[in-house]
Amino acid sequence: MLPIHELHRLKLRTKRLVLQVIDESYAERVLAFVLRNREALAEWEPGRDETYYTLETQRQLIRQERQSMDNGLSVRFWLTAAADPDGDIIGTASLSNIVRGAFQSCHLGYRMDVLHRNKGYMTEALAHVVAFAFERLNLHRVEANVMPRNAPSLKVVERLGFRSEGVASQYLRIRGVWEDHVHMVLLNPSWSER
Structure with missing residues (x-):
């Protein structure tokens, strides 16, 4: 894992995007993103109560993200x-549920603003995030779990070389319903040489 002081100011650049770790000073911008995408993301995310859509909750979530990062978990x-x-x-x-030891794996999560979908931004961003997971965090596996009906999300990870390892039945509870997810996995090619 990278030293914490490097993670806190981490910034990746792609041709069209900046990907960065943030602090609480971004809370208003985060809240604007969450509010703008409330309906568009609702179908794919856990149910949220009204407190989720407040500035204080977004500040708290950013603090929790940084603590998780400090602990090497995401x-x-x-x-x-x-x-x-x-x-x-x-x-x-995001890269979450980072597990070391014999596993060396994590889960990949992603959300795109409804106003910027279908422009290739997420494929571009995730190519850099996966490279970061493999090259800088030295992970062996990146796993993405996607609802079968979320065809655009499946296409993104398929473009990056992820392969299905099957369907996990009733894997996550989304808006009160236990949803099946396709278990997509990408292995670090440099680990095959070890």
Whole structure:
């Protein structure tokens, strides 16, 4: 794992995006993203109560993200357009449930702003996030679990080389319903040589 002081100011750049770890000073921008995408993301996320959509809750979640990162358990990147890095947040990409030891694996999560879908931004961002997981965190596996009916999300990980390892029945509770998820996995090619 990278030293904590490096993680706290971590920033990845792609051709069109800036992916960065944030602190509480971004809470208003995060809340704007959450509010703007409330309906668009509701179908794919756990149920949220009204307190989730408050500035204080978003500040608290950012603090929790940083604590999880400090403990080596996750890294969340917040996406902005490279042409306007101080503008709206347009997505997130996270590596969570990082497990070391014999497993060396994590889960990949991602959300795209409804106003910026179908532009290839998420594929571009995740290519860099996966490279970060393999090259900088030295992980062996990155796992993404996607609802079968979420075809756009499945296409993103398939473009990056993820392969299905089957369907996990009733894997996550989304809006009060236990949903099946396709278990997509990408292995670090450098580990096959070890």
